Amino acid sequence: MNASHDEELTALGHIAPGERLSAALTAARSNSAQAVEFLRRHRVVGLGASRLLDPPGASAEGEVGDMVTRRRTLSALLADAWRELELTVAETGVAAAGIKGYSTVGLYARPEHRDIGDIDLLVDDVDDAWNLAGRLREQGYDWCEYELPWLKRDGRSGQIYGQVQVWKHVGEIPVRVDVHFGGYSIRHCRLAPHRLDQKGLHTLDAMSNLPFLLGNAAGDFLIKLKDVNDIVLMLEADPKLDWRQSMDEIRAHGLAAFWNALLDEVTRTSQLSARAQAIAEELRVDGVKPERVPFGRPEWRARCRATVADSYRAGRRERGFAAGLSLAWSAYRYYRRPLKLAVQARCAHGRKDLSLVDRMRNDVCVRLVPTRLIRERSAGSPQDTPPAAAQHAVPGTDALRVETADGHAFVRAAGEAFVPTVYYNLCEAQGGYR
Secondary structure, eight states: OOHHHHHHHGGGGOSSBSSOHHHHHHHHHHOHHHHHHHHHHTTOHHHHHHHHSSSTTOOOOHHHHHHHHHHHHHHHHHHHHHHHHHHHHHHHTOEEEEOTHHHHGGGSSSGGGSOOOSEEEEESSHHHHHHHHHHHHHTTOEEOTTSOOEEEEOTTTOOEEEEEEEEEEETTEEEEEEEEESSEEETTTEEEOOOOOSOEEEEOOHHHHHHHHHHHHHHHTOBOHHHHHHHHHHHTOSSOOOOHHHHHHHHHTTOHHHHHHHHHHHHHHBOOOHHHHHHHHHHSOTTOOOOOOOBSSOOHHHHHHHHHHHHHHHHHHHHOHHHHHHHHHHHHHHHSSOOOOEEESSOOSOGGGGGTTTTOBTTBOEEEEEHHHHHHHOSSOOOOOOOOSEEEEOTTOSSOEEEEETTEEEEEETTEEEEEESSOEEEGGGGGOO
C-alpha cells in the first residue's frame, strides 16, 4: 500500500475525520486487504471495524472478520489480565499505574474504539518492577524475546530505569504486560521521571500520561492514527484540560519538535471544533521547527537520523559541542541498523562486558538476555559454566545481583540468570550459566 492509499483510507480510522468518511468506506470495501493492513498498522482496528460493519454488530467474513475476531479476543484477554493484575499488585504492595492506552481510553465514548495491544504499567523503581515480573513469571508469563528486559541509569539522579516485558500465549494470541520503572525513557538519552502517589493498580490521568504517550511515539519516530485520535479527544475534552504541566515537561524533555509535528498531523487530518482548533494553536511551541515524521509507515533510516540529531542537540545543550558529538555517535552506533539476537560459537565481545551493568548511563541500553534463550539459540549444547567466582549487588537495587563466572558477567534477577549486553554479541559459553 502506498501513501496515496493511506490518505484515501485515513478517514476510516479517524475519530474526527476532516475528509469524507463515505469515500474511505468505499475504498475499504473495494479492497478489504488494504483496509485491514491500514487499520492494523495505525492501531485503529476497533474504530475502523465498527464503521465497516453495517449495521452495527453485523458479522464479518474473510480478512475483516479475522481482524474483528482477533481484536475482540485480545480485548477480552487483556481485560482478564487486568483483573488478575489487580490481585497481584495488591499482594506485592507496589504502586502500579496503567499508562499510554490505559490512560487515554476513558476519553473515548466507546472504549472499543481505542485499540490496546498490551498492558503498559508504570512502577516507581527497579525492585518493584522485578518483584512484580517475578510474580507474573510464577503465573505462567515468560520473558518476551521481542522486547527483552533492559536497564539504564540516570546521570543526574543515579536512579535505575527501564522496562521488563513478559508475555504468555492464550492460543495463538500473546498477552503482554510491559512494566516500565523509574520513569519513562525518552529516545536515546533522556528520562521523564514520575513518582506515583497512589497505591494499588490504577490508571494515570490523561495529562500526566501525555509525556509518556508522546515519548513512546517520538522514540519510534512514527505518528499513527491512534496518536492523532488521542490528541483530538484531549483537545475536545469538556471541561477543558489543564495542559500547563505537560507542556512544561514536553519542552524539558526535548519533545517540542515532535509535538509540533503531531499537532500538524492533527490539524491537517481532523475536523476540529473552533475551541479545539484555538487550543491546538496555543499549544504549538513557538520557534521550534516540526520534525518530518513518517505517518503510519516506519522508516528505520529516518528514525536513526532523527535520533542522532536529537542526541546531538541534547548533549550540546547540556554539556557543549564535544558532548553533543559523543552522544550523536553513541546513537548512530546503536540505531544504524536493527539489532538482532545472535549467538556465536566464538566469544567476540571481550572483557568489556564484565562491567556493563556497573557503568550504566542514559545513553547505554543494557539488555538482559536469559541464559536459557542463549542455550536454545546455540548450535551445540554449551557446557555448564562453573559457579560464580564473585558477586555483588547492583547499586540502587536489591533485586539484581551481578555474578562473574568463567570470564563473563551475569545478572541474577527473579531467580533466573541473564547475560547483560548492548549489541547482542553473545557467545555459546554464556548459555552454560544457570
